[in-house]
Amino acid sequence: MHAHSNPFRVEALHRLSIRVPGGNADQLWRHFVACRHRGAIVGPHGSGKSTLRRAIELRLQQEGTGVTALTLTTDRRRPPRGWWKTVRAERHDVLSVDGYDLLAPWYRLAILAARRGRGLLVVTHRWPPVPVLARMSTTTDLLAGLVAELVPGGVDRQVLDALFARHHGNIRECLFDLYDSWAAEPVAPYGVGAASCSMRARCSSISSRGINRSATITSAGTMMTSSS
Amino acid sequence: MSDVHVVLGQTAISPGEQIAGSVRVDGHWTGERELEARLVWETAGKGTTDTSTMARHTLSVNATSPSARFSMNVPMYPWTYNGTLLSIGWRIDIVDAKTCERVATADFVCAPCARPVTNQIGA
Numbered sequence: 001m002h003a004h005s006n007p008f009r010v011e012a013l014h015r016l017s018i019r020v021p022g023g024n025a026d027q028l029w030r031h032f033v034a035c036r037h038r039g040a041i042v043g044p045h046g047s048g049k050s051t052l053r054r055a056i057e058l059r060l061q062q063e064g065t066g067v068t069a070l071t072l073t074t075d076r077r078r079p080p081r082g083w084w085k086t087v088r089a090e091r092h093d094v095l096s097v098d099g100y101d102l103l104a105p106w107y108r109l110a111i112l113a114a115r116r117g118r119g120l121l122v123v124t125h126r127w128p129p130v131p132v133l134a135r136m137s138t139t140t141d142l143l144a145g146l147v148a149e150l151v152p153g154g155v156d157r158q159v160l161d162a163l164f165a166r167h168h169g170n171i172r173e174c175l176f177d178l179y180d181s182w183a184a185e186p187v188a189p190y191g192v193g194a195a196s197c198s199m200r201a202r203c204s205s206i207s208s209r210g211i212n213r214s215a216t217i218t219s220a221g222t223m224m225t226s227s228s
Numbered sequence: 229m230s231d232v233h234v235v236l237g238q239t240a241i242s243p244g245e246q247i248a249g250s251v252r253v254d255g256h257w258t259g260e261r262e263l264e265a266r267l268v269w270e271t272a273g274k275g276t277t278d279t280s281t282m283a284r285h286t287l288s289v290n291a292t293s294p295s296a297r298f299s300m301n302v303p304m305y306p307w308t309y310n311g312t313l314l315s316i317g318w319r320i321d322i323v324d325a326k327t328c329e330r331v332a333t334a335d336f337v338c339a340p341c342a343r344p345v346t347n348q349i350g351a
Contacts, residue, residue: 002346003273004315011277179274183312 001182007150008179016149018055019048019142020134028052029059032133037065037094037119040128043136046170049123050098052134056121057096065093065119072099079107087114094119101125138169146171147178231255232263232331234322239335240342241302247336248299251322253289262325263287265298269306269338273314286325307339311347 003009020028032039037060041049057067068086070079077099079087087095087110095115100108101124111120112129120130140161148154155178167173236249251263267283282303287296302318309316322332339345 001312002310002315003313004310004317006273006312008274009272010275011272014277176274183274 046172
């Protein structure tokens with residue numbers, strides 16, 4: 001299947017509704033404002049922390065608040081050169097740091113000192129330095145809910161359970177895996193969407209890990225499984 | 229309440245050609261409305277979406293003259309591409325100049341032979 005028809009393409013994932021554990025996005029936003037734009041989003045890999053961060057950044061921008069974003073990854077644990085001036089600059093209302101726990105202790109302390117009393121949004125797996133806004137967690141129900149938003153009729157629960165277990169609850173990886181399963185489909189004519197063309201797929205990657213199940217995607221885009 | 233419709237003269241062109249079309253605003257409305265036609269390409273797939281606006285054309289419509297025409301030169305690259313990991317698509321976006329909100333869109337193919345390039349042999 002072509003990328004633009006794949007229901008699990010990144011653009012479609014970004015349109016998914018935001019799930020906030022134990023509340024809703026408005027409650028979280030009020031909490032963030034009450035904390036003077038200081039808060040942390042904590043949770044394991046692939047639990048939606050960065051998605052929630054993006055939503056908060058967007059809301060800040062819509063309300064006219066400046067945002068400076070910094071994203072750290074395991075490949076890039078140090079801020080870019082010249083970034084330190086930006087952190088301290090008065091004109092930036094909120095500093096948003098994704099991957100805070102990847103920074104060396106010196107950087108973490110320096111950020112806290114520079115942002116004392118000023119806006120600071122932190123995405124981290126551990127060591128939240130500011131009040132926790134949301135503690136993210138993942139469940140198969142959450143995965144099923146997201147998949148149902150993307151694929152009318154959803155995907156068989158057993159397939160999702162297997163994916164969830166295989167990726168240790170990392171929902172981002174589960175969705176990437178589903179992208180690959182859909183991408184392995186026969187080519188659809190240009191302009192023909194995923195739901196309107198006949199497709200068959202075998203989740204060989206799932207069955208190869210001992211689940212021994214074949215999956216068929218029907219014309220309605222629903223994945224059905226049969227165990228053997 | 230008004231509806232904006234965009235119609236393209238061609239739905240498939242070769243790189244470097246001109247894409248032309250028209251915009252019509254239906255419904256009951258008064259005054260003048262400023263719209264902008266944008267020539268856009270965008271990627272879709274497993275990775276981060278990349279998008280670029282290659283040309284803009286300002287359009288002005290009013291209740292007595294509710295339609296306007298536009299034409300823009302399409303660059304030589306990128307071509308419309310349909311892969312499994314990545315797709316590149318071209319489209320015309322009609323944007324409300326006041327709100328910057330996209331009010332209508334129309335896809336088209338920009339590739340040699342006016343067919344999307346694919347990674348499938350014989351496709």
